[in-house]
Amino acid sequence: MSADSRADWTTDWARDQLVALVEIPSLSGDEHAVADHVVTLAEGLGLPVRRQEVPGYGPNVLIGAEEPRLMLTAHLDTVAATGDWDGRATVEGDLVHGLGAVDDKASVVACLLALLLVREAGVDLAGLPVAVGLTVDEEEDGHGSMALAALGPPPHVIALEGTELEICVAEAGILDCFVETSGRSHHGSRPELGDNALHHGFELARELLALPVLNRAHPDTLDNVAFVQEFKGGSDLYVVPDTARMRVVVRLGAVGEAAEATQAIADLCESRGARFELIEAVDPILAPPGAPLVGLLDDAVRRVRGVEPVHTTMPSWTDAHSFAELGSTTVGFGPGSLRFAHRPDEQVAVSEIVEGARVLAAVVLRSGEL
Numbered sequence: 585m586s587a588d589s590r591a592d593w594t595t596d597w598a599r600d601q602l603v604a605l606v607e608i609p610s611l612s613g614d615e616h617a618v619a620d621h622v623v624t625l626a627e628g629l630g631l632p633v634r635r636q637e638v639p640g641y642g643p644n645v646l647i648g649a650e651e652p653r654l655m656l657t658a659h660l661d662t663v664a665a666t667g668d669w670d671g672r673a674t675v676e677g678d679l680v681h682g683l684g685a686v687d688d689k690a691s692v693v694a695c696l697l698a699l700l701l702v703r704e705a706g707v708d709l710a711g712l713p714v715a716v717g718l719t720v721d722e723e724e725d726g727h728g729s730m731a732l733a734a735l736g737p738p739p740h741v742i743a744l745e746g747t748e749l750e751i752c753v754a755e756a757g758i759l760d761c762f763v764e765t766s767g768r769s770h771h772g773s774r775p776e777l778g779d780n781a782l783h784h785g786f787e788l789a790r791e792l793l794a795l796p797v798l799n800r801a802h803p804d805t806l807d808n809v810a811f812v813q814e815f816k817g818g819s820d821l822y823v824v825p826d827t828a829r830m831r832v833v834v835r836l837g838a839v840g841e842a843a844e845a846t847q848a849i850a851d852l853c854e855s856r857g858a859r860f861e862l863i864e865a866v867d868p869i870l871a872p873p874g875a876p877l878v879g880l881l882d883d884a885v886r887r888v889r890g891v892e893p894v895h896t897t898m899p900s901w902t903d904a905h906s907f908a909e910l911g912s913t914t915v916g917f918g919p920g921s922l923r924f925a926h927r928p929d930e931q932v933a934v935s936e937i938v939e940g941a942r943v944l945a946a947v948v949l950r951s952g953e954l
Contacts, residue, residue: 594701598693598941599680599934601625605689606673606682612661615642615720619660622692622718631699631709638731641720647699648715651736654877654951655715656698656944657729657903658691658744658918659722667928678933686920686932691744692718694919694937698944707949714951722903729903737912740877740954742944743904744918746925746932749889749940751881752898752916754805755905757836757868759845762829762861763788763853769826778824782817785828788856789815792832795852797845802837805868805897808845810834835899839867866901869908871915876954877947878915884946889939917943 610618619635619642626633626647635643642660662684673682680690695716703709715738719728765785770778789812792798798810810832817828834845842865853860871878878895885893898904900922904914919940920932 594697594938594941595934598697598937599675601693601696602680602685602689602932602934602937603673603675605692606680606685607671609671610642610661610684611664612721612724613641615660619643619645619718619720622660626696629696629700636731636735638720638728641727644720644728644732645718646715646732647718648709649713650715651713652715652738653713653954654740654742654948655717655738655907656695656742656744657717657719657732657907658695659688659719659728659903660692661720661723662687663723663926665928666926669928678935679931680934681929681931683930685930686746687922687925687930688722688745688918690746690920690932690937691918694744694941694944697938697941698948701941701945702948705945705949712948712951713954714948719903726901726903726906729906733906733910733912737907737910739912741904741907741912741914742877742881742947743902743907743914743916745898745902745916746920746922747896747898747916747918748921749885749917749919749936749943750894750896751878751885753871753878753895755869755898755902755914755916756806756900757842757866758901759834759836759842759849759865760863761832761846761849762863763792763832763849764827764829764859764861766857767824767826767828770824772822772824775824779826780824781828782825784856784858785815785817785830788853788858789830791856792849792852795848797841797848798834800837800841805837806835806899808835808837808841836868837897839870842867866905869905869914871913875913875915877913880947880950880953881915881917881943884943888942888946
């Protein structure tokens with residue numbers, strides 16, 4: 585088979601599979617249909633496959649070794665569509681558009697294509713210490729990856745998300761919380777006699793966003809940054825609001841800052857008479873210096889893509905955290921860009937899926953070195 589025909593085959597296969605996956609609804613908690621599709625696909629390709637039930641969600645899908653040293657993981661679920669979308673994928677040249685195209689169904693396709701490329705190279709997948717783990721519930725609470733990691737965390741994990749084929753040797757931490765301010769209601773004709781909870785919330789938000797720990801610079805990872813994701817309060821009644829509630833999210837770049845930032849926000853809220861409710865606070869994760877997995881990925885990028893690998897930081901929580909917390913060395917890598925994720929114009933280039941799959945196949949072929 586010529587190089588051109590190989591390229592045509594992989595490109596057509598990746599495009600067709602991505603279109604099929606995008607058109608299967610798979611919101612967090614409703615992943616059964618997409619899991620069934622992937623299981624049928626893997627079985628049709630002659631790959632060993634099994635399910636792991638996750639209560640309240642669809643099943644995780646595991647392909648390959650039962651006790652792998654290397655796991656490639658991507659997630660099956662998506663967020664809800666924002667804006668109008670008719671549920672159909674569209675193809676424009678090299679680009680596929682549709683909910684979940686980049687987050688994270690392109691990565692699902694890349695994982696499967698990598699296994700096919702390994703098999704095409706004449707290597708028996710059954711003899712390799714490698715598995716693909718496709719998870720549910722990544723977009724909400726991460727129950728899928730927690731359940732998968734609990735089976736016995738592999739020593740090495742590549743968590744696939746849209747990194748533009750850069751290697752994420754670190755993943756930012758996150759603090760997620762609610763802050764509620766109180767006031768006193770009064771008829772809107774005399775607002776000066778009330779105590780506006782929304783106004784207190786505005787003032788508190790400005791103070792909170794200016795906290796030093798939430799603005800700390802980290803040249804080797806990502807700077808800390810906070811934003812108000814939601815702000816709610818008041819009603820259509822002509823009255824002064826007596827409660828307001830905001831959701832604050834903080835990206836963290838250094839280990840230890842999750843506890844420090846949590847305390848700083850809690851102390852500020854207490855001093856202003858506001859209520860603080862922590863949703864989640866986790867530190868960043870970092871691949872250890874000289875990690876063998878990073879070295880294999882570096883070499884694969886050089887050989888397959890012909891460029892020097894770029895090391896960077898994943899700016900958001902991914903399933904990698906569930907594995908890292910149990911001792912796995914994790915890195916992020918995958919096709920597409922997060923700037924298109926969770927948006928109506930979500931899109932990914934098929935050529936990038938194929939290129940990423942070839943990099944992953946090169947790593948899988950050397951997985952015995954891990």
